[in-house]
Amino acid sequence: MLRSRLQLAAVCSGLEAALFGAGLLMIGLLLGSSARAEPIRGAGSTFAAPIIAKWAENYRASRVDGGDFASPDWTVDYELVGSLAGVMRLDQPELDFAATDVPISHDELVKHGRQQFPIVLGSVAVAVNLEGIAAGDLKLSGQVLADIYLGKIQSWADPAIKEINPDLQLPDVKILPMYRKDGSGTTHMFTQYLSSASAEWKAGYGADTLIAWPVGTGVEGTQDLVLAVKATRGAIAYAEYGQAERANLAFAAILNRAGRFVSPGPEGVRAAQDAVDWSKAQDFAVSLTDQPGEATYPICGATYAVVPIEGQSPGRYRRVHDYFRLAFDTGARDAEALRYVPLSEPLVSEIKQYWLRQPAAGH
Structure with missing residues (x-):
């Protein structure tokens, strides 16, 4: 994916081409891109599906930032399958997060090498x-x-x-x-x-x-x-x-x-x-x-994101954090417009600290 991006940059001229290519390279590094660009994939709760979809729109718009280039890395592919099916699909290696309205126990999270944090209330x-x-x-x-x-x-x-x-x-x-x-x-x-x-x-x-x-x-x-x-x-x-x-x-x-x-x-x-x-x-x-x-x-209750950590490249789960960080920082009004309740600022701060801690299993 980085190779194709750099090839695209090469058609530009002079300093503009260099800046363009460097910017794309930095995005790739930040998002942990590997062989090819892919959307963030999630599945689960229908309870929170409307706000997850709205935040996905915001995420793509923020990353495009008015430009003409858009990467699949900046999109979210979310399946409305219900909380139970979403958590079950975490066994599929291509899934980046499940959304569930029923929190998973600490022991189960440790057993499977996963993180969990609330994303919205309703x-x-x-x-x-x-x-x-x-x-x-x-x-x-x-x-x-x-x-x-x-x-x-x-x-x-x-x-x-x-x-x-x-x-x-x-x-x-x-x-x-x-x-x-x-x-x-x-x-x-x-x-x-x-x-x-x-x-x-x-x-x-x-x-x-x-x-x-x-x-x-x-x-x-x-x-x-x-x-x-x-x-x-x-x-x-x-x-x-x-x-x-x-x-x-x-x-x-x-x-x-x-x-x-x-x-x-x-x-x-x-x-x-x-x-x-x-x-x-x-x-x-x-x-x-x-x-x-x-x-x-x-x-x-709360809807939770359950994120696989063990066995995943850091870039995979950091993309999920990136998406929800933007949702927490700029998406409160969208949540309220859809009649949800955004998380309080102290709770969001605790979640960001939780992301920085060493994963409980496999690391």
Whole structure:
């Protein structure tokens, strides 16, 4: 790749050619280029896919910097396959990072020679399709949600729902639960909340990326799940807040540990972020679900980048760091516009220090 770049520079004249060639050589060295230019390859979370795509646009634009030359090294090729599949694909040597909404344990990271750090925060909305019900009108508790997905509550006019919504005219319409049928970090966040609120759910199903759901209809991927809810009267499902909001879906206010009904959104996520001590968590592995605080939204979490280090050339994983460094430094407004919550400055500083430390395995 460097040879082809230098050949391109040779057609220029005088000092301009020398400067052009030197600049391309420096870029190649910084990015650790080897035989040929290739995109940064990632796979995983659909929860964070919109912001990963936006940051990829910014990364390419920043590296091109108004010029005519663009290298594949400056692009990001990201596959929306779900958190579980993304982590599984890390066994493929061509993958540079996985994005997962479920943090990997320190022991597993060490075993496989990988790094992990959060990249963005967000919330899971409980979306519904009920005529005359607007966003935030409906209130739901974790116990009621668990009973809906256990099949114990089957009508929107059920007394348990009416009891916490005395001012709503709820229709006697069958509840049609929907869920992600692919391995999903969003499912993990949602079922974590159900497990915290319902002993029956915790004992029978627990929290995981894949669940043997007792009732409901499975849909693959966040986008298709959102579309399915929009097309189905009486439906209920869980989805990343920004994607549900952009689809104009109504969503419920959810009961938190302080006994308050809180709507999904940035404010509730920031409150959850402030409730945890990231510095005490190995590899930043924390749960933001059901954190204390009156303003906290109880179904939220972080998306993590998991990066192979062992067996990789330094240039491979430093390209991933380069991409996320730019995202942290300049991408906060883009995250907020898409209804995510960017990481706090102290947390970003900790992540950059983490990158500088000796990898845990194989080095």
